[in-house]
Amino acid sequence: MILVDTNNKPQKTVYYISGVAYSHVKRRSNLALAELLDLVSGDLFPQKVDFQLFVLAVDFLFLIGKIVLNEEGELYAAG
Incomplete structure (x- = not known):
């Protein structure tokens, strides 16, 4: 699901x-995909x-050209 609805957790x-x-990615450049997955999983979830x-x-x-x-x-x- 892309959009937040009332029946779903935003996470x-x-x-x-x-x-x-x-x-x-903005804080630390040159991240491997697996490393980014670990960071995202470990910090907030x-x-x-x-x-x-x-x-x-x-x-x-x-x-959208951000990474x-x-x-x-x-x-x-x-950029």
């Missing part, structure tokens, strides 16, 4: 997870983030 939405992921939602969140950040992939396959904040 289980693409927008929320992408916001948390972007804050980590009592259990691991669903991998499919996490990938959708990262894809969303790529689509970029370098030649080594690491993520960093654009």
Whole structure:
């Protein structure tokens, strides 16, 4: 689910997870995808983030131009 509705927890939405992921990428550049998943899961969530939602969140950040992939396959904040 992308949008927050009244029947869902915001922690289980693409927008929320992408916001948390972007804050980590902005603070620390050159993060591997697995490392970013661990950071997002460890900081705010009592259990691991669903991998499919996490990938959708990262894809969303790529689509809106907030993160970029370098030649080594690491993520960093654009611009």
